[in-house]
Amino acid sequence: MAKIHFITGGQRSGKSSYAQTLALEASSNPIYLATSRIWDEGHRERIERHQRDRGDEWTNIEEEKYLSQHNLHGRVVLIDCVTLWLTNFFFDLESNIEASLQEAQKEFDKLIQQDATFIIVSNEIGLGGHPTNEIQMKFTDLQGWMNQYIAKRADQVTMMVSGIPMKVK
Known part of the structure; x- marks a missing residue:
């Protein structure tokens, strides 16, 4: 049975650092499941730098959408992050919120x-002000609904505020 710790918060709130610390406390060889799509060569170099910075104790997996296709049984898995993962569905499905949410929920399920321990990082993008255009508004809604979906299924939920973890659930 999966154990889920959902970590959310604003931009640069310390979510990823906190999640990495938790993963390393729980396992000597955690999996870092990165969801970012590689958009250009500069982004590829940034991803490679992040992998080197994490160190040899991590097993790095890059997966844009189909996280469940990897055998994670018995492992501690840090998924970073839901926002980038949702972006991949959102763009591939031409900004269709309903289809994106349905596909992401199906894949999450x-x-x-x-049977793994999942530490899942996400963003509270709706806390940072009102979206300025229709696409941003759609994505903010999608993000909020998916965060709710994950949080309901999580064993623990932590909100990061200025580098401080605050227990929500």
Whole structure:
């Protein structure tokens, strides 16, 4: 049975650092499941630098959408992050919120059927002000609904505020 710790918060609130610390406390060889799509060569170099910075104790997996296709049984898995993961569905499905949410929820449900410990990082993008255009508004809604979906299924939820973890659930 999956164990889920959901970590959310604003931009640069310390979510990823906190999640990495938790993962390393729970395992000597955690998996870092990165969801960012590689958009250009500069982004590729940034991803490679992040992998080197994390160190040899991490098993790095790059996966844009289909997280459940990887065998994660018995492992501690840090997923960073839901926002980038949702972006991939959102763009591939031409900004269709309903289809993106349905596909992401379906994939998440398949993922958590694995007996693993998941530490999942996301963003509270709706806290930073009102979106300035229709696409931003759609994505903010999508992000909020997916965060709710994950949080309801999580064993623990932590909100990061200025580098301080605050227990929500």
